[in-house]
Amino acid sequence: MKEDLVLPATRDAAADAPPEPLLKVSGLVKHFPVKGGFPVRRTVGAVQAVDGLDFQVAEGESFGLVGESGCGKSTTGRLITRLLEPTGGTITYRGRDISHAGRKQLAPIRSEIQMIFQDPYSSLNPRQTVGKIISGPMEINGINPPGGREKRVRELLEIVGLNPEHYNRFPHEFSGGQRQRIGVARALALEPKLIVADEPVSALDVSIQAQVVNLLQKVQRELGIAFVFIAHDLAVVRHFSQRVAVMYLGKIIEVGDRDSIYARPRHPYTHALLSAVPEVTLTAEEGPARERIRLAGDVPSPISPPSGCRFRTRCWKAQDRCATEEPPLVRIAGNRDGHLTACHFPEEPTIEAREEDIVLDPALAALEEGSAEGPGKS
Amino acid sequence: MTTVTKAEGAPAPTGPDGFLSVRDLQVTFSTEDGPVKAVDGLSFDLHRGRTLGIVGESGSGKSVTNLTILGLHDPLFTTIDGEIVLDGKELITATEKEMEKLRGNRVAMIFQDPLTALSPFYTIGRQIAEPYMKHTGASKKAAWERAVDMLAKVGIPNPKERARDYPHQFSGGMRQRAMIAMALVCDPDLLIADEPTTALDVTVQAQILDLLKDLQREFGTAIVFITHDLGVIADMADDIMVMYAGRAVERGTVTEVLRSPQHPYTWGLLNSMPRLDSDLGTPLAPIPGTPPSLLTPPPGCRFHPRCTFRDRVGGNRCATERPPLGPDRSSACHLSAEQKQTIFVEEIRPRLG
Numbered sequence: 001m002k003e004d005l006v007l008p009a010t011r012d013a014a015a016d017a018p019p020e021p022l023l024k025v026s027g028l029v030k031h032f033p034v035k036g037g038f039p040v041r042r043t044v045g046a047v048q049a050v051d052g053l054d055f056q057v058a059e060g061e062s063f064g065l066v067g068e069s070g071c072g073k074s075t076t077g078r079l080i081t082r083l084l085e086p087t088g089g090t091i092t093y094r095g096r097d098i099s100h101a102g103r104k105q106l107a108p109i110r111s112e113i114q115m116i117f118q119d120p121y122s123s124l125n126p127r128q129t130v131g132k133i134i135s136g137p138m139e140i141n142g143i144n145p146p147g148g149r150e151k152r153v154r155e156l157l158e159i160v161g162l163n164p165e166h167y168n169r170f171p172h173e174f175s176g177g178q179r180q181r182i183g184v185a186r187a188l189a190l191e192p193k194l195i196v197a198d199e200p201v202s203a204l205d206v207s208i209q210a211q212v213v214n215l216l217q218k219v220q221r222e223l224g225i226a227f228v229f230i231a232h233d234l235a236v237v238r239h240f241s242q243r244v245a246v247m248y249l250g251k252i253i254e255v256g257d258r259d260s261i262y263a264r265p266r267h268p269y270t271h272a273l274l275s276a277v278p279e280v281t282l283t284a285e286e287g288p289a290r291e292r293i294r295l296a297g298d299v300p301s302p303i304s305p306p307s308g309c310r311f312r313t314r315c316w317k318a319q320d321r322c323a324t325e326e327p328p329l330v331r332i333a334g335n336r337d338g339h340l341t342a343c344h345f346p347e348e349p350t351i352e353a354r355e356e357d358i359v360l361d362p363a364l365a366a367l368e369e370g371s372a373e374g375p376g377k378s
Numbered sequence: 379m380t381t382v383t384k385a386e387g388a389p390a391p392t393g394p395d396g397f398l399s400v401r402d403l404q405v406t407f408s409t410e411d412g413p414v415k416a417v418d419g420l421s422f423d424l425h426r427g428r429t430l431g432i433v434g435e436s437g438s439g440k441s442v443t444n445l446t447i448l449g450l451h452d453p454l455f456t457t458i459d460g461e462i463v464l465d466g467k468e469l470i471t472a473t474e475k476e477m478e479k480l481r482g483n484r485v486a487m488i489f490q491d492p493l494t495a496l497s498p499f500y501t502i503g504r505q506i507a508e509p510y511m512k513h514t515g516a517s518k519k520a521a522w523e524r525a526v527d528m529l530a531k532v533g534i535p536n537p538k539e540r541a542r543d544y545p546h547q548f549s550g551g552m553r554q555r556a557m558i559a560m561a562l563v564c565d566p567d568l569l570i571a572d573e574p575t576t577a578l579d580v581t582v583q584a585q586i587l588d589l590l591k592d593l594q595r596e597f598g599t600a601i602v603f604i605t606h607d608l609g610v611i612a613d614m615a616d617d618i619m620v621m622y623a624g625r626a627v628e629r630g631t632v633t634e635v636l637r638s639p640q641h642p643y644t645w646g647l648l649n650s651m652p653r654l655d656s657d658l659g660t661p662l663a664p665i666p667g668t669p670p671s672l673l674t675p676p677p678g679c680r681f682h683p684r685c686t687f688r689d690r691v692g693g694n695r696c697a698t699e700r701p702p703l704g705p706d707r708s709s710a711c712h713l714s715a716e717q718k719q720t721i722f723v724e725e726i727r728p729r730l731g
Contacts, residue, residue: 068579069550175668205435206606210650210664217661232579239652239662262654276584277654278609280636294588295581297535298549361585363533363555367592 020095021056022194022226023080027089028053030075034303048302049075051250052089054329057194062220062227064241066234066273070299071247073230077196080228081115082106093194111141114187116216118199120179124171130157130182131167137189156185160215177208184215188223195219196228201236213240234277238262243338246270249302249310252329256339264349266332266341269311274351289353296360309344316358317345398424398447398568398600403460405442405451414672416442418624420460421705426567429594429601431615431632433608433647437669439624440604444570446470447602448487449477464568482509486561490573492553496545502529503541506560513564528559532589551582558590565597572604587613608651612636620644623670623680630707640718641709642685645726660729679712690717 031046050072057063065073078084080091082098090099093109101109114137117123124133134156135149145152154164160181171179180200187195200216201209213236220227220240231237237244238258245255246269254267265271275293295314300306308326312318321344329342334349359365405417417439424430432440445451447462447469462469464485469477489495497505506528507521516524522541529537532555545553554574561569571590575583587610594601603614611618611632618635620628620643628641639645646665667684670676682688682696691712703710711718 068581177668205669206608206647207435207650207665208668210652210662213652214661214664234580235652235654235656238654239656239658258658272581274654276580278584278587278607278613279654280608280612280648280651294585296533296585298551298582299579361533361589362535363531364585364588364592367589367596 022059022061022094023057023228024092025056025076025080025089026054026092028076028079028086028091029088030072030079030084031087045303048250048305050079050086051305053250053252055245055252055255057226057228059193060220060224060226061243062229062241064237064244065228065230065247066232066237066244067247068232068273068299070249070302072250072302073232073247074198076247077115077198077228077230080194081113081196082110083115107141111137111143111190112193114190114192114195116180116183116187116195116197116200119203120176120183121203123183124179126171129168129170130162130174133171133182134186134189137186141190143190152189153185156188159188159219160185161211175208176204177211180204180212181215184212184219188219188225191223192225194226194228196230198230199232200229202231202233209236216240234262234273246273249299249305251310251342253311253343254339254341255329256336260336260339263351264336264339265351266335266339266346266349267311267343268315268317268345268347271347271351272314290351291353292357292359294357294359294361294364296362309342314360316360317347319345397426397465398602399461399463400443400447401461401463403443403446403462404458405439405446406457408455408457409673411673415675416624416672417446418675420621420624420626422619422626422629423705424568424600424602426600427594427598428616429603429614431611431618432602432604432621433606433611433618434621435606435669437623437672438621440621441572444487444572444602444604447570448481448485449474479513482561482566483513483564484566485568485570486564486566488554488557488561488569488571488574490576492550492557492577493545495557496553498545501542501544502548502556506541506556506563509560510563524563525559528563529556531593532556532559532562533585534559551578551586554578554582554586555589558586558593562593562597562599566599568602569594569599570602570604573606574603575610576605576607583610590614608636608647609653620647623675624672625680625710626703627681627711628709629703634707638719638722639709639726640715640722641681641711642687642713643681644709645722646684649726649729656730663729679710687713687721690721 028050029052030050031048033043034045034047035041036044053076065076067073079086086099090097098106098109131150131153134153138149154167157164157166162178162181201212204212217240219225229237229240241258243257244261245252246261248269254261254265254270261270265274272293272295275291297314300313306313308324309322312322327342327344329340331339332341332346335341359368401421403417403420407414407416420443434440446458458470503522503525506525510516510524511521526537526541529541534540534552534555548556575586578586605611615632617631618629619626620641622643628635628644635644639648649663650665652662665684670680676683678697678699679701688696695712701710701712
């Protein structure tokens with residue numbers, strides 16, 4: 001398996017849904033109950049964090065999940081690793097349904113699905129040495145690698161670019177980037193098949209971010225580990241993932257290979273998201289200008305999401321149909337294989353500047369109109 | 379400090395508009411482990427209506443500089459040297475009373491995290507009205523109307539009703555809008571924005587940045603914009619100052635610094651940042667090592683332990699001599715101007731695609 005991962009062929013093939021994907025998620029739902037009332041606290045509603053997700057991750061593939069805060073991407077990560085139990089739907093790992101598997105059934109799978117956390121400060125136990133932290137998973141799973149655990153830990157430290165001599169040090173002696181490397185070493189300790197990385201670089205400084213991204217990329221390519229890469233930074237996700245899913249309010253609204261999402265997006269939200277990324281223009285002879293879309297307001301509450309298409313309240317193309325009928329996630333005309341979009345009125349597949357900017361924010365529109373006094377709004 | 383260079387302290391163009399000027403600012407905190415020099419010999423000028431972007435990683439001294447401008451440091455543990463002159467008025471020696479008159483009135487600040495910067499006990503409207511009443515002597519009613527006006531201006535729907543809400547009833551983007559309203563309520567000359575969009579989502583960030591730009595055009599405010607995100611800086615600033623370990627290492631206009639950067643640290647930042655149009659075949663080129671501890675900063679050029687170009691400088695100058703930074707377009711590096719240009723054109727630019 002390891003050898004053919006570097007071949008570009010596998011990347012494209014991954015999109016065509018190979019016979020048995022490593023991980024298959026269908027109709028995944030997670031609702032968190034909202035309690036309220038007195039004296040008896042009753043369930044008065046539910047935060048619909050994840051509401052019907054379908055996707056697959058092939059072996060050795062890197063799958064990116066992007067979206068803004070509250071879109072359910074972290075919850076998805078925790079559901080896949082089964083740190084949370086889904087309310088509905090199924091998670092199939094190598095053909096086995098693990099959606100409601102108990103502790104005993106999960107034990108053998110736990111070692112194959114590992115997680116890297118966002119905050120390198122709170123995800124390492126300050127009272128344990130690095131050696132203990134990294135060998136912990138081996139101890140729990142009763143794994144005795146040839147040459148002993150300590151030797152394996154030293155190897156792992158070397159793989160992630162730390163000095164093996166640091167075996168006996170404590171986490172506080174390391175910088176943020178180094179701690180994240182310890183987290184990576186811990187995730188690698190059991191030779192996993194799938195790593196869920198939840199915002200692994202967003203707590204780090206720019207110059208350190210690149211070090212960790214390169215390390216993860218090396219690990220993914222050389223060890224053939226599949227990644228579910230969760231991040232809000234679109235450029236980092238593009239750099240790391242072969243296939244990308246864009247989430248909005250608990251749903252995947254567009255999924256496809258990297259090129260389709262970043263160069264030929266169809267969903268209005270993907271357009272808005274891409275156009276909002278602040279970019280450095282480095283050369284004067286940069287290609288055509290990018291489109292400018294400024295949405296109004298924030299993401300609605302996931303406790304009572306809008307009916308129909310969830311993006312319709314902030315969408316400039318929304319019509320009556322969007323409120324009544326939820327658009328299915330399908331391949332629409334003009335899309336490439338594996339590029340699915342959930343929209344009734346998709347956009348043109350380009351990110352070049354339009355004739356007129358789309359500015360939905362009333363305050364912005366008012367200021368830009370020049371009629372600065374009394375911005376027009378209801 | 380090894381060698382004090384005159385270039386830093388040399389008089390920069392203090393024209394009629396150069397209304398904030400910082401000269402050779404030194405900020406030292408005394409800590410349990412010894413003195414930490416958070417800002418070391420910083421000089422810059424800001425003109426009316428312009429935006430100065432300060433970029434740097436955590437610990438580079440960018441926030442400390444601006445807290446010092448506002449006098450928001452703890453005087454017990456901080457020693458400050460140098461000069462901060464705002465419109466002819468020296469701020470370092472100013473009394474607390476004088477600073478109070480300035481804060482929120484002529485100089486305002488937008489903080490990174492609006493939830494901790496706003497008081498949870500008072501309504502949004504009251505928090506915006508308060509500085510207006512204090513500084514202009516307006517009546518309660520007039521100040522409240524002004525607050526509602528400001529909320530409308532920054533794009534809060536139904537400002538009349540929302541002014542009566544508490545911060546927790548606002549979403550993250552709306553809180554940041556309320557913060558902007560509060561900062562602009564007295565029509566300040568100088569606005570300091572310390573990572574104002576870091577806690578926000580990209581689509582909301584884009585709205586807030588555009589809003590700030592449009593409001594600046596209307597009010598003519600000068601802005602000091604602090605961020606670690608080069609993309610945001612490119613979008614917002616007129617001039618850029620890059621900071622590293624308490625010192626400015628490069629400055630110039632946005633175009634100059636981003637299109638033809640001249641300092642190895644700036645090259646490193648640009649190379650380590652993935653972009654939406656970067657070539658996917660080339661891996662990112664991170665800056666090796668980690669930022670230095672300011673307790674024991676490296677001698678000479680503070681970037682030299684992480685710099686991949688230091689062996690191209692003759693002798694051991696990088697480790698012994700502090701490179702000077704001129705007042706206009708310049709970079710604090712011992713490489714000669716021709717060397718910098720060749721390295722950038724031949725080695726750095728091709729990587730950036």
